[in-house]
Amino acid sequence: MSEEKWSERDPPRDFRQLLDDEGHLLDGADVPSLEDDELVEFYRTMVATRRLEDTMLNMQRSGEASLVARELGEEATPLGAAAALDEDDWVFYTYRQNAALLHWDVPMAKIILGTTGQEPETIAEGLDDWDSPVNFSPDYTPVAVNVTNAAGSAMTDRLRDRDTVSMVFIGDGSTSEGSFHDGMNFAGVFDAPVVVVVQNNQWAISEPSQRQTAAETFAKKAEAYGVPHERVDGNDVLAVYDAASEAVERAREGGGPTLVECVTYRMGNHNTSDNADLYRDAGELKEEWAERDPIDRFSTYLGNRNLLDDDRREEIRNEVDAEVDDAVETARSVPDTDPMRMFDHHLHGTSWREAHQRTEFQREQEGENPFTDFTGEAFDTEQWEGHGPDLDIDIAPLDPSEDDVETEDWNIVTAVNHTLRQEMSRDDAMRILGYDIGPIGGVFRATEGLLDEFGPDRVIDTPLSENGIVGTSVGMAMRDDRPVLEIQFMGFSYPAFGQFMYAVAKMYERTGGDIELPMTIRMPYGGGIKALEYHQESTETFEIHAPGVRVLCPSTPYQTKGLLASSIRCDDPVVFMEPKRIYRGFDEPVPTDEYTLPLDEARTVREGEDVTVLTWGAMVRHAESAAEEVDADVEVIDLVSLSPLDVETILASVKKTGRCVVVHEARRTLGLGAELSALVNEYAIDRLKAPVKRATGYDVHFPDNDIEDDYLTDAERAKYAIEAVMSYEY
Ligand SMILES: Cc1ncc(C[n+]2csc(CCOP(=O)(O)OP(=O)(O)O)c2C)c(N)n1
Incomplete structure (x- = not known):
């Protein structure tokens, strides 16, 4: 461990700071140009964030919310950074940036609903229309994934000559993930206009910063990617805003990415399922960090500038209280998610699989047995046609055998x-x-x-x-x-x-x-x-x-x-x-002219009456050869779409022939053949004259070259499988 290089108690303080620990302007500090009302609004947003999160915590305790992560003591970081953005910019965030959301007009009720568990469309329908001047990605749960996505978003902006900036938030622990590395690396190589904000609260659940890196600071990681970096006092909202503004401006003007490490401290638990007392003796540290509380410091600063007095503070508190209470009421008015919605927005168009599973689920919900379809045709699945957005492409095949087709x-x-x-x-x-x-x-x-x-x-x-x-x-x-x-x-x-x-x-x-x-x-x-x-x-x-x-x-x-x-x-x-x-x-x-083919239709390569061979890709030709060699009338179906499957074509063929062989190259166990076999068993078993057989790769690692041909499925293996099912007798 690298305790001597990096300590939670006293992270190096050679960072950008405009306010001292109490909130007084440091000598010679250049205050960013913000209007008075903007400054007061910063204060208000931090107060609102804290009040909102306290309320969500209470809702969690009373069982109304499921899981709540707060940014208690860290509010200045997301707020100061996001405030440096402009209209149309993009924010890729996680679960600890509510201050950024509030700054950019995301309704409090939406934030609350993020903790009560409804799905996004239900939330959108339940709230009045709202719009934010900036664009928010979804809040990412898998950590660091957003860094790579933000780098890509910024690459597109650069390539399209747009002056939009992407900003991404990531915790200190998450900088150990590969996606952080990839995002930084691509951002550096492609000069992507992205600002990576490392919200270093010094803990990643139970692990302290020094378990994440042997680098002296998180900012230094950027050096390896050729990306400019800066450390800033993350509890000093003016300093964060100042550093982020420079980074945003650099990005907007073609100067590429910047990493801004904001040093702060996680005052609370990681989230409501965590108990930090189990792994950190934070009493003393908390006191130290509480003295640097971002809201108190900024309040002092605004007081010094005569922008805030006790009356105004109280007024703001009262306004925020009312706003939060309203938001809770609004959030409570949003209905629970219709469970059928779990099927929505997976793919465009409605596959057999989706329609069938929707029907099964519908029956389950209505107290009917969902497993009574033994043919694949027993349920009314047409009710789901056009249920979601169509697969909106023009399918226009060209027949190469036609005279007028070049x-x-x-x-x-x-x-x-x-x-x-x-x-x-x-x-x-x-x-x-x-x-x-x-x-x-x-x-x-x-x-x-x-x-x-x-x-x-x-x-x-x-x-x-x-x-x-x-x-x-x-x-x-x-x-x-x-x-x-x-x-x-x-x-x-x-x-x-x-x-x-x-x-x-x-x-x-x-x-x-x-x-x-x-x-x-x-x-x-x-x-x-x-x-x-x-x-x-x-x-x-x-x-x-x-x-x-x-x-x-x-x-x-x-x-x-x-x-x-x-x-x-x-x-x-x-x-x-x-x-x-x-x-x-x-x-x-x-x-040579343009044409398109359907994405969801299997292809009958060869018609036959005795046995169906289900296959795809490089195996199709082997299946065809095998079909030529056996003493049986073989139907070969090229699946084309491995997901979702063209179940109608598959079942129709197997029901016709009564026998089924699957030929694939991948290993057998849990290969697609297993699913196909299950499908045939579930919906065509009473038509089967023999068990389904799978001519596939073996359950071994792909072997070395000299025995590769022995391992690979080929026409001979396919032929054996066809012959086996043809000669089977019950
Ligand atoms: C890829 C991935 N692995 C594990 C988790 C579980 N997890 C959620 S938050 C977290 C710690 C993140 O710590 P840090 O990046 O420092 O951010 P913080 O929560 O302190 O803001 C972990 C391990 C996850 N969400 N994603």
């Missing part, structure tokens, strides 16, 4: 490349991000030529960080861009899993449908190319398990073009799996 022979990589070019020309909001995608056009050359054609602002070679690529793209997508990302190999998507689950999959639902993330994550997947470890993974199970994301996988060049165009145009996040094993496996005629 085609060229392309393989899958060529199809990706042409589609990216086509969509970039079509939509200025689209940007491509990834590693090695610039001058060399990606390790598979899928982006070849695009940098020359569209320039470095639209084809962006990034630092080597999947989490950074995904996290900044989220911020870009929040700000009107339509990013298309390349993750070099699907096996290297693991570092991005945090951003994927916390932001990509969640943003639309988390904001009650307010913020869409139109982003497409291209991932070459699968084995068969004799590569090193982790270059052969098929990780779709993880992505499919995330609600709020589409997972698509083409198997031909024709499909690749139509599906990729649809994915890019759609407003849902899409994981676009590219079967790299057959990237250059074969050519076929692909229409």
Whole structure:
């Protein structure tokens, strides 16, 4: 531990300070130019924050609120920093910045409702219309994710020549997270106009600052990213405002990012489920820090300037009391969330899965058994059609066999490349991000030529960080861009899993449908190319398990073009799996004009009466070969959309043939085959003439090159599975 470098008791005080510990202006201090009424308003906002949070604490104690985190003693930091922003700027915040929200006119009732547990749309409907001059992200719970998103938001501003600034708040503990590093790194490399405010309250739940870093200060971390930094007395609202204003101005004028560390102290528990007495002996420290209380200090300063006297203080207290009481009443008037709303705002359009689960849930709510559908057709699922926003893209396929459709022979990589070019020309909001995608056009050359054609602002070679690529793209997508990302190999998507689950999959639902993330994550997947470890993974199970994301996988060049165009145009996040094993496996005629294909329809590759093979991607051709070789009439279904599934097509086929084989490349346990098998068992068991069989990878790590071919699912394994179910007798 690095106690000797950094101590909670007395963090280095070589920081910017305008007021002394009691609130008197320091000699020679330059007071920022704020009107008198603005100064009094600062005081009022801090008083209001404290009063509001006390009330929420009481509501929590009486069971009305679930969890409350307060900024007791830290109010000057979020307030002073956010007050430095201007209209249209963006704030990416967490759970300890209520003063920033109040400063920018977020209704108190909305803040209270953040603790009582209603979902965002219910809250929005329950409150009178309100507007803030600045834009607030959702309040992030997973820590540090917002830093990368804010960096992306700022990158977009810079690339679009907008003079908007993004400000992000993060706690001291959270600066240990990878997303902080990625956000800082990208912000530095791309000169992003973002101000990162480290609200250093010296504790991260039970762990003190010195457990987070061996650096002398948190501000110093910025040096590694080439980002200017400054430490400031976080309990001195004028100093915070002053430092933040400089940082904001630098960002706005093209000077790039700044990290501002605001040194303060968490006077209370981490939140209402914490008991700080268990881990810190804070009595003495609290007294010391209480003497530097930001409200008292500022009150003294305003008193010295004759802007505040006891009468005015009392008046403000009374006004704030009334305001908080009103807000509590308003919050209480907002109804509980309609439980059916848990299904809202995951994907555009209504999938079979969503409609069916809604119906199950509806039955459960009405006291009816939800599990009585044994066919997949027993429930009235049509009632949910058009329930939420549509998947608003024009689906206009072109048939390459038609005489008047001009085609060229392309393989899958060529199809990706042409589609990216086509969509970039079509939509200025689209940007491509990834590693090695610039001058060399990606390790598979899928982006070849695009940098020359569209320039470095639209084809962006990034630092080597999947989490950074995904996290900044989220911020870009929040700000009107339509990013298309390349993750070099699907096996290297693991570092991005945090951003994927916390932001990509969640943003639309988390904001009650307010913020869409139109982003497409291209991932070459699968084995068969004799590569090193982790270059052969098929990780779709993880992505499919995330609600709020589409997972698509083409198997031909024709499909690749139509599906990729649809994915890019759609407003849902899409994981676009590219079967790299057959990237250059074969050519076929692909229409050169624009066309789109449906995102939610499986493709019947081959019709048959005896057995259904469910498969996708690089396995489709193996399934077709197997179908040729067996003595049975095989129907091969290419799933195309792995999430959500085209359940109607799957069930219709299995009910027709009475047999089902799943062929996939990924490991078996909890591979998509498990879900498909469950689906068939749940809704078609009485049509089955044999158990479902899964020809898949084994439950081992992808083996080394020399035995890779033995491991991989191929036509032979698929053939065995088909023969097994064909010869099965009950
Ligand atoms: C990624 C992630 N890991 C763990 C948590 C649980 N958690 C919530 S707050 C917190 C401590 C954060 O401390 P700090 O960044 O110093 O901010 P503070 O709460 O002190 O303002 C932790 C561990 C979380 N929300 N997100």
